[in-house]
Amino acid sequence: MGAALRSFFVPVPHQTVCVLQRFGKYTRTLTPGLNWKIPFVEEIAYEHSLKEQAFMIYAQNAVTKDNVIIQIDGVLYIQVDDPVKCSYGAQKPIDYAQILAQSVMRAEIGKLTLDQTFEEREKMNALILAGLSEAVQEWGLKCLRYEIKDIKVTENIRKAMNMEAEAERTKRTEILHSEAKQQSQINLAEGQRLSKILKAEGLAESIVIRSTATVQRIEAISSAMNSEEGDLAARFNLAEEYLDAFKKLEGKQVLVNSDVNNPKEVIKKALDMVDARLK
Structure with a gap:
């Protein structure tokens, strides 16, 4: 039963x-x-x-656009999309999809240079997937994605690539060094320019301050001379300038009509000169 x-x-x-x-x-x-x-x-x-299945695409030789022979392998992820087509569309559709993947991969590699095969791996995956997807639809299969697993080159090509990479790193280092030196010189020149500007501004401000002080001093003296003790203030101011002039003569050999070692005589001489200028 x-x-x-x-x-x-x-x-x-x-x-x-x-x-x-x-x-x-x-x-x-x-x-x-x-x-x-x-x-x-x-x-x-x-x-x-109906589950997703992964199939290894074994390493095979391919020639790049710049005539470099490389070995490349990958992984193909496919899924049965239409069971009827998968049963009657081809005798062994999954095996055919793997063979087609190898063919499409070689064709796409031939469109790129060696450097592009390393730099544009994602682009290659997308191109191979697009080429496969259209073909395997007739077999009831759906290509989900394709991943390039490894790219191998000969020993001579590998050495040449290492030398090229080393030369590129050296060039970048020299460029960075020259740019840093140039920037340093620019910063130094800018600093010197700003320093000169600040010194000039400081000197101009100092001149303005001294001029203002001189004007204020002259106004004070003029105001004092109009007062009752103006003559005494003027005499004192001129005597002070006279003494300052004598201080500047210290350590210098100058012929003067006074004994600079006798303060009383110097002050008396200064006051006499002041009286002579006021008369």
Whole structure:
């Protein structure tokens, strides 16, 4: 009884489909769950997993646009999208997809230079995926993504690439050094310019302050001379200037009509000169 029931009912696992044929002709697709079939008339011809599957694309030689031979491999991620096409569209659709992936990869590598194959890996993945997706649709497959796994070059090419990279690093270092030196010179010149400007501004401000002080002093003396003790103030101011002039003669050999070592005589001489100028 149990065997008889099993011949009528077909349990299908999750994420799996079965293709049913009647007398060798496609009848329907069995979805996950419990399905029925006519014993001895219908049979399960194909069974497909709807899960994502990864397939290794083994290393192969390819020639870049600048005629460099490289070895490149990758990983192809595909999924059964149409079970009927996958069953009847090709004899071994997944194997064909892997062979096609190798062919498309070689074709795309031939469009790029060696440097571009390393710099534009994401772009290459996208181009290979686009070339595969259109072709495998007829086989009921869907290419989810393609990843280039490794790119290998010969030992001579690797040494040349290392030398080129070292030369590029040296050039960048020299450029940075020259730019830093140039910036340093610019900063130094700017600092000197600002220093001169500040000194000039300080000198101008000092001249203004001295001029203001001189004007205020003259005004004070003029005001004092108009007062009752103005003559005494003028005499004192002129005598003070006379003494300041004598102080500046210290350490110098100058012929004067006074004994500079005798303060009383110097002051008396200064006051006499002041009186002579006021008369």
